[in-house]
Amino acid sequence: MDSALIPEGVKRCSPAKFLIFLGVVGAVLLWGVFAMLLCWIKGLNQTNMNDYYGFALWIWADLAVIALGGGAFFTGFLRYIIGKDELKNIINYAVLIGFICYSSALLILAIDIGQPLRGWFIFWHANVHSMLTEVAFCLSCYFGVLTIEYLPLILENRQLDRVPFFHNLSHNMHEIMAVFAATGAFLSFFHQGSLGGVSGVLFGRPFGYREGVFIWPWTFFLFTWSAAACGPCFTILITKITEKVTQKKLVKDNVIELLAKISGWMLATYIIAKILDTWYWASVTAPSKGFWLLDFYSNNPFYGPWILVLEVIICGVLPALILITESGRKSKTALLLAVILAVIGVSLNRWVMVLQVMAVPVMPFDSWYMYFPSWQEIATTVLPVAYGVILIGLSHRYLPIFPQEKELNPID
Amino acid sequence: MNKEHNKAKKFGMVIDLDKCTGCGSCMVACMAENNVPFKADETNKLDSITWMRVYKLTNGKSFPDADFCYLPRPCMHCEGEHGHSPCVSVCPATATDYSHETGIVSQIYTRCFGCRYCMAACPYHARYFNWWDPVWPEGMEKSLNPNVSVRMRGIVEKCSFCYHRYQLAKEKAYYEDRREIEEQEYQTACTQACPAGAITFGDLNNPEHAVHELKKNPNAFRLLERLGTNPKVYYISSREWVRLAGDNYLRQEGKSEKN
Amino acid sequence: MKVSRRTFLSIGSFIVGGAAGTALSPLPWKLTDDLSIWTQNWPWTPKPERGDVSYVNSVCTLCPGGCGLSVRKVNDRAVKIEGMKGHPVNDGGICILGLSGLQLLYGPTRVKTPLKRVGERGQGKFKKISWDEALAEAAEKLGALRAEGKSHTVACISGSAGGTVPQLLKRLLTAYGSPNFMSVPTMQDAYAVTLKQMHGIDACPGFDVENADFVLSFGSGIIEGWGSPVRMFKANSAWQDKKIKVVQIESNKSNTAAKAAKWIPARPGSEGVLALGIAHVMLRDGLYKKEACDGAAGFEDFKKWVADNYAPENIAAATGIQKETVESLAKEFAAAASPIALCGRGQGRTPGSQYEFMAVHALNMLAGNINKAGGVQIIPEPKYIAWTEPELDEIAQKGTASPRIDGAGSETYPHAKSLLNRLPQAILTAEGASPVQALLISEANPCYTLSDTQAVKKAFAKIPFVVSFSSYMDESAQNADIILPNHACLERLEDVPTFAGLSKPVIGLSKPVIKPQFDTKHTGDAVIALAKALGDKIAAAFPWESYEACLKETLGDKWEILNEKCFVAAEENIEAPLQFFTQECKTVSAEGDEKQYPFVLMPYDSIRLANGFIGNTPFLTKTVPDTVLKKNEMLVAVNPKSACGDSLSLKEGRSVMLTTPKGSAKVRVHLSEEIMPGVIAVPRGLGHTAYDKYLAGKGVNCNELIGPAEDAGSGLDAVWGIRAKLSNVSI
């Protein structure tokens, strides 16, 4: 039925099976769309956010998704700027995942703000002092870049490619992709950092606040660093999942291992920096504001010290150690464990830097409050996941995402 | 003297906690003056709009040594460093601003797009989001004050130091060909209503205004001074535990460092 | 279906081209802009109309405080209530209820037209009728009763006794032929009886708190709404400025206790005993004002009685207060130049124990502060209403001569003017038909405010005809047969006499700020119309053509000044000879068996909860802390160290059954160190069943859990608490 659209020389599941897949994920997507419409029409009273948790699940999802989408810029940076050529075999997928992550982030932001129809005021009435302004500008620009990076992939579809104009366009875009990759990397360094700055600049919130250089708190650099470290891990993880689902090998081990090795070293250096940051914050910054470390972690049923141990040791030090050792990378289980832990680690970091910042009482007579998202929040957070799965499904089916697929899965 | 007069104004409050009875008049005066909406259930204090909120502080001791004190909390109109109040510098759309002329932190409802970053930035929880459309039961919208616009769903609001009263006072002075307004011409609704006379409002920079002297009281303190928010609301309490409850201290600081 | 390349491409380019074309046109930018402008002007977000601003002075009638108001208007709308500067009661200050008065005025609880009941009693089903129909029906019912010789079975409950409207109601009853005019008793009534017994005169107490230099309060909620609330707030601030010592004797740490220099948590119910313990020390050590007391009637007997029974060491067990505390308290009190002792628990809305009032008043007498600056002023009731006595026809003469249903003024209760608390039992215990055949209710909500509300409602059910004059759909109006709605506060003209403990009573004029919003009628006019309809001598007793004419005539030359501001009743203090007492009254203990009910339940007052005939406004309820009300559930405060048996563990927020001999209710626990162990503090003012969605159904009415306790001395309700238990909620 749709065989004309499927790339040559690869095998895809039957249209029926694919439609069932689309139907199931599409149902989830529709659930999310329904919740999204509720939020837009009825307002944010549909959520369990409140005046204490003004930032909650969605902002976490935004930060996490952008960190995980960091695979795109960092792999691009390695491939086009540093010249790690092997990575051309995974760069398409990294770009696709990045595209999904960033479009999801923008969508979630559009749901999250109280006046979506005024969202553009952030550009029109921009306040240069605000980290969010920086985020908004870089995010939108980088989304544009990702679109440009994703476009030639679409044009490589068998049917589109036959049109000479599209063929040439796609070819020429590939030629100059290095320029976009460089722009993207630059923008990414910035907005990943500004996201880190979002809570880092809150001098009224000692849990989030960090000292730093000029207007940039240390979290600015830590966020970029951790996204560069963990983004590729997410690309690896999604590749592994895709291989599991499609039941075929799509990317050669040496490519994965190279990416894992670089991630490992990024993660290792990041976690050292993170530990230093935590130490300085706990022993200098926070005490100067009247807090000592455990004030941030006790007297509440959820945000215990375990969260710090889990983030830094189990999901930081441990995966870093696995990934920087050759045997760790070579062991399929260890590698998988490491990338999963790294992904959890960076997500947990973003959770803490959003939710715990809100939860820690600052006025001495204030209290800890807990928060659990409403179904509408959960549905709208699942919505981009469903959308991502569908986009991956469509892209994988109709576009030559994995250059090594033909070679690894010859059709006899 | 004359020079002092031409200085920029810095409106602020001094609230005497020894006098404050926790009666809540300030809260309601503010709601009535500023068209603050209400819902059938306002018991979830995490989504209940109270520009002025009266907190109850306790000394943590057991009966009969237990003691408590009320603390009214409007927006502190933080000056931060050079007007970089926590909330103003973070607003991406410049929907809230620090006025160097009055020291008042404004909130522009029609500009705000509801990202709530300012709420995350404010350690005093002085900012409130309009989670719902404001609804007045039929007929009750007659009591709305035309000097203050009603806020729509999806945006943030907070205490304005009754800025419209400043505007009215200035307008009146202008018509009467005066350049300055008198202390009594601009008073906030909460100050005016407080039956205990616990709130004093005025220009902290003006030696002729009562707040100028009051803020120098040895028992005066501000909330969370250590954060560097530089608030313009001062509190006075003769009770040491109350003064200490205004900020965070490490155990080894021995608690008596203040005063 | 197979997608051909051509179709695919043409659809594709159509979409892409269309999108690009639209994006390049001005349309999306214009739309984006328009949409954002639309969000700034949503048609469903109200836009208050601008207009001419004016201020109208008036007087608040939402509580007995009598504050002067200055109401801001924009065109014909009242937009803000503020305190009137320079008013002798509140001088610009205003309480939380007064501030939110516009929510009552414009609120959904107003009764908008005369109503006639169509459903069952209390069901709340009414139909609109015209004023002519309503008045005719009421007059017909009353006329019929009178014709049957049952004029004495008509009763009237009025929120207060003072002022022209209550007096018109009373006059109506008299001319009609009934002695049963009742006002809602408060601590003022207990004080009146006290003054009668201890000075032998009819008078009101005034407290010169502004000039006192030591304040000894026996549970008075000085900043909880006692007396004239705003005036007391101001006094409290003056004390803070002048560093005047306030000692609060109260089992729970109320706001007043927290502001006081010293808090003495005496066992609840033992306050009178403690007062006499202090008297003991003063008498023993000769610390009393000898020139005032020596030779006074009953002084020697009193001295001996107190010496024999109230030594500090002997009362320690009853009060829980150490001997040393009593000794030092007595010495401080006596040493002050102008000390004053206050009583009347909380807001003083229930009269309280005669014994306690007399014991506390004895302290004032011993301190020699009667009619002295900073002391207790003995003031005559303002006498500006001087109408000629109505001429009574035969029926009226007979009717008014019959005994009062509540027993007030009888041999048993000679000093009480009205004993509303005894009415429900009188109706319920009467054999045969109800002794009350018709009841008029004005500015009162007995179905909510009287102790043991269940019994009150049962008694009401036995009254065949109930007329309410309420402006609001309160619980009593809901139980009426006909509602003749009064203009609300700020819509009506009325004199407002304020005693409420002021050293000089103030008469204010509540002036209409806006035109009546609905088809309502001034109760004064309704009463005059009823009298006219009843005819003959009754009509003759009401010669005025309207209430306004009546008021003008009544006030005479004071009308002018009242219209300008208000006037201070200029009567001189009454000379008040001292009369001491011995064992005149007994302490009032909490109802219930101690074994079965290990706790003592004590209602507490808060200025943020209106608990009189006016219910909370939405703004008021909004300020109620979440430690008092959470969703629709009420929290009761309990000390975590309270012993409550093994089967129940006290935990913050836990649901429990609160049971008293009068009833039980599901509540939640709020653990508090401000409460004496063994006491359950229950907020007063919640648990309304009438009014609107902003008030109805929230919490429990504590009056349903406590019964009236008749004071042996006065017959007034002296209940201050009841024994109670907490148990697990059965699932």
Ligand SMILES: Nc1nc2c(c(=O)[nH]1)N[C@H]1C(S)=C(S)[C@@H](COP(=O)(O)OP(=O)(O)OC[C@H]3O[C@@H](n4cnc5c(=O)[nH]c(N)nc54)[C@H](O)[C@@H]3O)O[C@H]1N2
């Ligand atoms: N229906 C209708 N809607 C309109 C218009 C109309 O004609 N009709 N006109 C439109 C136009 S042109 C405009 S400009 C907008 C105006 O709309 P708004 O911006 O809502 O203007 P105002 O209603 O004048 O009220 C502004 C609010 O901000 C407060 N305020 C003003 N300055 C300050 C300040 O410096 N600090 C603080 N803290 N508060 C301040 C005031 O007290 C007031 O409550 O309305 C638009 N909307």
Ligand SMILES: Nc1nc2c(c(=O)[nH]1)N[C@H]1C(S)=C(S)[C@@H](COP(=O)(O)OP(=O)(O)OC[C@H]3O[C@@H](n4cnc5c(=O)[nH]c(N)nc54)[C@H](O)[C@@H]3O)O[C@H]1N2
């Ligand atoms: N008391 C008070 N006065 C105020 C203000 C206030 O808040 N209070 N606000 C001030 C402010 S912010 C503003 S902006 C001004 C607004 O004051 P104005 O500028 O007077 O605004 P409008 O009253 O809206 O009148 C605009 C006119 O333009 C007409 N019009 C509409 N569309 C068009 C069009 O396409 N072409 C032409 N030619 N005419 C059109 C309308 O019919 C209307 O007559 O008022 C100011 N004055």
Ligand code: SF4
């Ligand atoms: S009105 Fe005055 S006394 Fe009452 S709570 Fe507010 S500041 Fe305190």
Ligand code: SF4
């Ligand atoms: S109190 Fe909060 S809202 Fe007010 S100026 Fe300070 S940071 Fe901003």
Ligand code: SF4
């Ligand atoms: S919520 Fe409104 S005022 Fe606050 S930061 Fe966002 S745009 Fe600015």
Ligand code: SF4
């Ligand atoms: S200053 Fe005005 S806006 Fe601020 S709390 Fe007081 S009444 Fe409300």
Ligand code: SF4
């Ligand atoms: S104290 Fe009483 S009279 Fe005064 S404003 Fe409040 S409710 Fe009205």
